[in-house]
Structure formats: C-alpha cells, structure tokens
Amino acid sequence: MQNISDMFHAQSVAVVGASANPDKMGHTILHNIIAGGYRGMIFPVNPRGGDILGYPSYPSIVDIPHPVDLVVIVVPAPFVPDIIEQAGRINVKGIIIITGGFREIGNDALDAEVMNLARGYGIPVVGPNCQGVNYTPNKLCASWPLITAKGPIAVISQSGTIGAAISMWAEKDEIGISAFVSLGNRSDVSEIDLMYFFAEDEETRCIALNIEGVSDGKRFIDCIRKIADVKPIIVLKPGRSPEGQRAAESHTKAIGGDDAVFDALCRQFNLIRAYDLDEFYDLCKLAAFISSPMGNNLAVITSSGGSGILAVDAAVENGLKIPKLSDESISKLKEILPSQCVISNPLDLTGDALADRYSDALEVLRSDCTFDTFLVIFGDPIPDTAEVFLELMEKSEKKFIVSYLGGGDVEESEKNALHRISIPVFPTPERAVKAISAIQKYYERKDEKKDEV
C-alpha cells in the first residue's frame, strides 16, 4: 500500500487549474485551502499566470521552485495524464483528482491510463471524480465545503453530500472532524487504505464510513478484522433494497452484493451499522465522546416527565434496562429534592428545575452502583448545564449523555458548551438512547472477542 500519510501531512500544495473566477471549482479549492488556515506553501497553477487570491501562480507544476508534496487537479480530464507525468518527475507525495469524466461516464481507458502512470511513480491518488480531502490537523481543506473545526471523527465518504452533511453538522455542533475524504471513483486510494490510515491516526477517535459497495472484499474483511476493535467504525451502506442496489450501481458502479451478507460481516467483525443518515451522525457523535462500555443499566434524569417516558420506551425497545434506584438513593433524594419531584427512574426533577437541582441529584446518583451511565434530559431552556458535569467528571468515572430539547436559543448555546467539555448532546431522548444502545453493543462485542482470544 502506498504511504498515504504523506499526503495528509503535506507541507506544500499545488492546485492545478486554480482560478480567480469564484464560479470555478479551481477557485473554491484554492480559496478553501487558504481560508482553512493551511500553514504550508500554496502554489496556484494556471498557464495564464499572475496572482490568484494573492498567491503567485505558475504555468505548470514543474515550474514551481520548491518541493511540492500534494497536487490537487481540477482541470478537465484529457489534461490529467500530462499532469501525472509532471507530478512523477518532481516526486510529489500525493495527488487528488477532483475532475470527473473518467470511469463514472464509461471512460475506463483514461482512468486506467492515469492510474498506471501514478502507480509507475508510486504516487497515491484520491479520486478521480471526487470532492477532495480535508485533514484538519494539518489545516488542509483541499475540499469543499470549507470545514475548519478540528475534532475526533474521520469521515470517509463515497457520497460527497453525505460526507459534507456529516462534516457540517459536526462543525455546527462544535465537535469537528479530523478528516473528510471523498472517495469518488476510488480508482487508487480506497476506503480500505484510508481505514488503515485513520486507525493509526492519533487525531482520529472514530471512523464514519459511507460506501455503496466494498472495493475489495478480501482486503476489506482483512482490514476490519484488524482494526474494527481498535477504533469504532460506523458504516452507512445504502443499497439495502434491490432497487437501492440498482441505483448504487448506476451511481458509482459499486457492486453492493447481498445486503444480508454485509450485515452478517458487520456483526461478525464489529462494524457499527447505521441505517439512516441521522443515525449515522448520532453514532459517530457518541463514539467520538465515549470510549469504553456504558453498561446496559440506564438512569434517566429529566425536567420533563413526558420526555423521560420517551427515553424509557426507547431504552426498552433497544435492549437497555431502566432499573430502580437503590433505597439509599431514594431516601437521599427525598431529603434534598422539592416535594413535587418524582423520585424514581426516570427521575423527574419537574419543569422549574435549574442546573443546581441536576447537580444535587447527580451528586447522589453517582454513588448508586447500579448505574454506569446517565441520560440527562434538559427539557426546558436551562442555562449553565455544562457546570453540572464539570465537577462530576473530575470526581466520577460515570458516563453522562445529554438530550436537550424545548430550549430554543438557550438550547443551541448549551449544546455547544456541553460538546466543548466532551458531553454528547442529542436533539431527542430517543436518538440518545438508540445511540447508547448501538455503541454499548460495540463495546460488549469487543470485550467478548477479547475473551475468546
């Protein structure tokens, strides 16, 4: 396998087809590299010459008087082979081909020509026909949309839109991504190469994988056998239905194979499968924050009785338990909580609860050995919720997962404040519970496999 690490850690980038025209892709890519805060050298390449976005341009990459680590290509497909030749001559370490017009429209010969050239020089290629690469630890957004929030999720995506949606949600939620790699035709660098890279990447805590089919069944199984228990891999593989599979084949020539087989693979090798886009993001979010088993016993603390019941139904339906509080917890809570509170599991702190009532309750419950994990529901615009957890997290190994709803503008800022202290927040109790169930199963299977060894 090529050393794709050098591509992510490139110290200099050339954009071939860079443009001053904001309508052109060659403008977007150059702009995003600059606006993303890239610290390495940036070389626009355009035969017309002159400055582009404040950087002097060069007629071709061979004219650049410095070493070039990464070449991003946005010029039309017929020009691509020549650029690969040039890249080979100046020893670049990686190539991203944004340009379309290859295998995806039946132009297999051009695809093969380009890949043979690149392989001859030993240069790894992402694409063609892709949305580029964003690696936030290197502030290298050779992609779109412009995402600068650095975080723990590495997004590998066949669909540019799905990858972009996850990345944008993670940025808006102040969670961030370590990377977004758009696979495109994946004529060279595949999801497998990337999974190996991110498994070792210290900036990545979990991998979000969107594929419509695997590039190489044997290598894929070998890869997930080795790394699925190293870092959680959350996979969204549409084309479950025969109709969906036909659509996937027209989209990316992917042969999805029998979905039941893929599903069995996921179970056997401990991939975490998401079945829709919301769930894909939810599971990534929880895996980004929680890195050990949560147990199956859930304590629910809420200011909204109705929302607590939503959580209980979802827990039971997803294989979690809502055990009773210990007698000791109950008597302590009765002492400290106002009389209208409903002291049970779920614990209803009622609608006038502020952050301090949550702190008081959790201070008691953290000693209740039945529970490792607390689902804390804020069902009103309650401020200062991060302070509830800051102290607790110092004193306790327990896990805290939040659902915040019914809070309007307060909700938005509190959610982000909680994410900044590594407390995952979900928009509904049910989504929180489903994520807890799926990630908990991942850790259970991981432990079982350890026992088998």
Added chain:
Amino acid sequence: MQNISDMFHAQSVAVVGASANPDKMGHTILHNIIAGGYRGMIFPVNPRGGDILGYPSYPSIVDIPHPVDLVVIVVPAPFVPDIIEQAGRINVKGIIIITGGFREIGNDALDAEVMNLARGYGIPVVGPNCQGVNYTPNKLCASWPLITAKGPIAVISQSGTIGAAISMWAEKDEIGISAFVSLGNRSDVSEIDLMYFFAEDEETRCIALNIEGVSDGKRFIDCIRKIADVKPIIVLKPGRSPEGQRAAESHTKAIGGDDAVFDALCRQFNLIRAYDLDEFYDLCKLAAFISSPMGNNLAVITSSGGSGILAVDAAVENGLKIPKLSDESISKLKEILPSQCVISNPLDLTGDALADRYSDALEVLRSDCTFDTFLVIFGDPIPDTAEVFLELMEKSEKKFIVSYLGGGDVEESEKNALHRISIPVFPTPERAVKAISAIQKYYERKDEKKDEV
C-alpha cells in the same frame, strides 16, 4: 361540553398573579401575552397594585371595570378556589390554571373543589398544573415559550416540553402553529374537547396530539370516529413499554392501557401514530402541507446520487414504489440534461446542478403519468429553489416534497423559503420518505372507509 371556543377567541384577559419580577411565572405569562401582540384588553391582577409591564393592575378580577373573557391563574393552589368564585360572579368565559399543587401531588380534594366550582358556573378550565394556551389566530400567547408564528398545526400536549419543542420547531421552520394547548392535569377540558374544537377550527389543518393515556375511552373513540377523517390527527403516545407505562402513571396518573389495544384503535379509526419525537414533528409537517393522497409511486430527483439511494432504500422499506420513468420521459430528459446525469429513477442531476436543471427535469416529469408525487433532494447549497416550484405549482396538481441537506447556511434560508410557498422540507431523505408513507396510508384508509359507507 362547554363552549371552549370562547376561551380561544377571548377579547380580554386577566392574569391573576401577574408580576413585575422576571423570575416569576406571572411575569412570563403577562409578558408573552403582550409580546405575542394580543389585541384584546389585558388586565394584570396583583393586590400590590401599580403598573405591571406598562399595564395598570387590579387588586382582584372583580375590580376590573370591563368584561373579562379569560382568566389565567398563576397564584398558589390554596388561593385558586376564591378566584374561581370571583370568575363565576363576573361571568368569565374560560379559565386557565397554570398553578400546580393539585391532583398531581395527591391533592385530589382541592382539584375536585375547584372543578366543582367552575362547573357550577359553567366555565371551562384548562389545567391545572399546565403550561397554558397559545392560540395564534387571536395572537393570544397565554403560555410559554413565546410563539407567534401562525400556522396550520394545532398542538395538544400532555407534556409541556414535547408541545413546546414541536411549537418551537414549527416556528423556526416558518411553518407555525394555530395553537398550543398544554393539558396539565386535564381535570376539566380534555384532549377530546380540544380535538372537537380544532376539527372545526378553520385555522387548523392537522392536530398534533401528545397524550400518555386517554381521559375517557368511550368518548375518545366516539370523537376519533367522527373527526379522524376530517383532519389528520398525529398522535405520540409514549408508555408503549410496561416500564414506560409505569413512568407515565407517576407522571400524569395516566392509565395508558394495553398499548396493542391503542395501536389497534389507531389503525381502525385512522389516527396517524408517530413512534418518536422526530417522527411526530415530521408527520405534522407533511400533514400541514399535503391534504390529499400522494399515491405509492415516488419519483426521486436529486443532485446527490448517494442521497437518492438513501431515499430508495427508505421508500422500499416503507411500502412505497420507485417505478421506472416512462420511455418518453427518458428520451426527453436525454435531450435536455447534460451527459453526466443519470437518467433513471432516482434521477441524478449530479453535483453541479442548479435550480434551473431541476426546473427543466421537473417540467418533463410532471407529464409522466406514473407519478403523482416527487421527492426532490437538494444535496448541495443550491440557491433559488423555491422558484423551481412556484411555476410548476400553477401548472400542475402534482405534489412536491423536498429534502435539503449538505447546504449549510444556504440550506437554512432555502428551507424556510420553501415552507413559505407550502413545500414541506425534511432534513434527510429517509425522514421525508417515512412521512410520505405514513400520510399516504392515512389518505388511503380514509378513501377505503368512504367506499365502505
């Protein structure tokens, strides 16, 4: 049944317990009535006297020198019976008791005393222990949160938080609500009275019902038998699991009954059941915009191949069909669309599609008689999407449902622009498809029942 219509259309409101202190509920309620733009007369009642929020206050409601239609009570429970007496003497038309401390904490006697008094005077009472009433056609927000966006959804909710969440989402999405009624203990006015009212209310197109149990089984069945086919009723009834039902009983003393029985009732009488909070809102949103059958054949038009496949899987899994385009449609589309487009169902307009390419494609497809309904996916930050539909809606009876994702800030403004022209927008393709399937089933059952008659 009392005439609760007068309460919603009240021409004057007294707030008993109005306060200048922003931390008090009596401040929030008065503030929201004023800030909501209420045009009727507003009377703060507080024995301390003086102006409150710019309105002269009165020591009691009997001192108000004008007719009072609606009395909102926020003073402590022991004072409530006296105020009901006074309200009876001055012939008010409705009472909302926000105050808690009644049946929900075991104080059944006080609850009964208050209700007997009110019934003696023939005054309908909402609550006690509730979050109030907001009726946007009368700009009467005697409730919190402050919601002013007038729209087609009437929210009847046992849980204040769930009702508030739906209302806030509808406001943020520029869909709006006709009403939010918080049931509280529903000691007098019940979900049944309210469903009858909203079934006749011209401002209401669909009813969002969140209950943990029905107040009166026989009346409930009678009610839904009469009105479920008049307007779509979307119901979220948690407490499906035995554990959830126990929690519901502690929360609102609701006896949920066997969930399978309720589920059968929903099917028999054509209630639209939602199983989680996201779905509850999604179904309300679609029912607010779509008021006739959509058919089971879905055409999917997308700029994102991957998102199209998500839609296809979800369609197949939810009983919808993705039939082939007609030969005529295919040959016309081949003529007008760029060569990289994938001409099939889903129709992939590819990532550089702008609004005009959607217009061109939909102009062809609206004549394809296989399809009544189009799921249009915008998978990139595409501007001016409302213009795609404005012209089409004039020329065509077809139904257009949108999923907009991967669009960042553009997505937010486009979504709202689409809602303003009555095109429903969903954040993921799967959520759009699930809503289409559920609302389509509602209209199918409605038609079947018509045939039986």
